[in-house]
Amino acid sequence: MSTDEPIPPASAPAPESAIDPRAARWVGLFMIVLVAGGFAAFRMFGRSVPPAPAEVAGDPILSRGRDVFLGRCAVCHGNEGRGDGPLAPTIANPPVGNLTDDEWKHGDRPDQVAAVIAKGVAGTRMEGWGRTLDPDDLRAVTAYVDHLAGRTAPAELRKSGR
Numbered sequence: 001m002s003t004d005e006p007i008p009p010a011s012a013p014a015p016e017s018a019i020d021p022r023a024a025r026w027v028g029l030f031m032i033v034l035v036a037g038g039f040a041a042f043r044m045f046g047r048s049v050p051p052a053p054a055e056v057a058g059d060p061i062l063s064r065g066r067d068v069f070l071g072r073c074a075v076c077h078g079n080e081g082r083g084d085g086p087l088a089p090t091i092a093n094p095p096v097g098n099l100t101d102d103e104w105k106h107g108d109r110p111d112q113v114a115a116v117i118a119k120g121v122a123g124t125r126m127e128g129w130g131r132t133l134d135p136d137d138l139r140a141v142t143a144y145v146d147h148l149a150g151r152t153a154p155a156e157l158r159k160s161g162r
């Protein structure tokens with residue numbers, strides 16, 4: 001190598017980054033907003049159910065009834081029975097009623113409530129659960145509906161094996 005040859009640069013100049021750093025910041029921000037939005041939507045629409053209150057958790061028939069209710073009925077009737085489940089806005093003529101008020105369209109006697117739950121209401125979206133639920137689940141969810149309406153579940157619902 002002769003001395004009058006130009007000395008090659010120690011390394012090639014760093015190539016210009018293809019990504020504009022300002023654009024990168026916006027993309028980063030966008031992704032944060034997307035993740036936060038997804039999380040918020042999950043909190044709003046996800047089935048996050050608070051733990052059962054003590055009087056329910058401590059009563060086997062009510063806690064069983066609550067499990068059945070949350071699994072089968074809350075989609076229309078709402079977690080607390082107020083008629084505000086995720087499907088409720090799509091149901092009209094008749095709409096999903098509020099199970100926690102004093103108005104019982106099909107009667108307020110425990111046997112009438114039990115009959116509606118078991119047989120349903122013809123011509124409405126309230127189907128009968130007598131074939132789907134086993135008798136203990138049926139009794140438990142009936143007791144739980146009584147509880148949601150602020151009543152004490154009648155003693156006959158507590159008998160099992162019928």
Ligand code: HEC
Binds near residue numbers: 069076096103105
């Ligand atoms: C697909 C939606 C839907 C589901 C699921 C559903 N219901 Fe209903 N339910 C209704 C609608 C609509 C009515 C109103 C019927 C009417 O007005 O005659 C109703 C009425 C009732 C009533 C009568 C209220 C009254 O005022 O007399 C009771 C009790 C009841 N449902 C309990 C339950 C229970 C317990 C379950 C779960 C095992 C359940 N429902 C599941 C839609 C639903």
